[in-house]
Amino acid sequence: MIVLRREIGDVLRDARQRQGRTLREVSSAARVSLGYLSEVERGQKEASSELLASICEALDVPLSLVLREVSDKIAVAEGLHVPDTIPADVLAGMYSRAAASREDLTPVG
Amino acid sequence: MIVLRREIGDVLRDARQRQGRTLREVSSAARVSLGYLSEVERGQKEASSELLASICEALDVPLSLVLREVSDKIAVAEGLHVPDTIPADVLAGMYSRAAASREDLTPVG
Numbered sequence: 202m203i204v205l206r207r208e209i210g211d212v213l214r215d216a217r218q219r220q221g222r223t224l225r226e227v228s229s230a231a232r233v234s235l236g237y238l239s240e241v242e243r244g245q246k247e248a249s250s251e252l253l254a255s256i257c258e259a260l261d262v263p264l265s266l267v268l269r270e271v272s273d274k275i276a277v278a279e280g281l282h283v284p285d286t287i288p289a290d291v292l293a294g295m296y297s298r299a300a301a302s303r304e305d306l307t308p309v310g
Numbered sequence: 311m312i313v314l315r316r317e318i319g320d321v322l323r324d325a326r327q328r329q330g331r332t333l334r335e336v337s338s339a340a341r342v343s344l345g346y347l348s349e350v351e352r353g354q355k356e357a358s359s360e361l362l363a364s365i366c367e368a369l370d371v372p373l374s375l376v377l378r379e380v381s382d383k384i385a386v387a388e389g390l391h392v393p394d395t396i397p398a399d400v401l402a403g404m405y406s407r408a409a410a411s412r413e414d415l416t417p418v419g
């Protein structure tokens with residue numbers, strides 16, 4: 202069975218590890234306890250919307266990108282074809298650009 | 311501020327209303343209380359992974375599609391360009407096809 206919190210946890214842990222950061226560093230930046238972040242990453246605790254936003258901010262990763270990755274993984278698990286899944290290298294570039302230009306972002310429209 | 315549970319609630323309510331179904335019908339099919347579903351739709355309560363999965367199943371909508379819609383909406387709110395947002399009419403078709411072929415789905419690979 203697909204459990205959303207596990208998929209979210211996997212994506213958050215991957216994002217943190219891609220940055221070479223420790224649980225301690227990210228939990229401190231996100232102002233959540235290390236134990237809480239660890240449980241979220243392992244899919245053992247549901248992250249509230251507010252704390253998930255804090256964790257994404259601490260990781261400097263847009264929430265939308267985390268959810269997009271989660272959606273793509275779940276689509277595969279659901280047996281649905283995902284015609285435009287973002288390739289891993291493109292995704293990595295998007296994360297970097299998002300982080301680099303985060304200060305400059307202005308709302309669309 | 312972007313609050314994930316509100317975006318999820320909006321997408322779930324839209325999906326239900328597109329099907330012309332009542333809160334009562336969907337809450338019954340999902341085996342959640344009407345009050346709980348109503349609170350989730352209004353973004354007042356965090357849906358647990360298990361109950362979100364039940365609601366999606368009751369709506370006959372893949373969880374991945376709900377998350378994809380949520381991700382796209384949040385990307386716009388975050389001021390991120392979403393080059394391949396699914397157009398509304400295509401999305402409606404995907405929902406229909408997903409519902410129609412749900413029994414035939416087999417895992418990829």
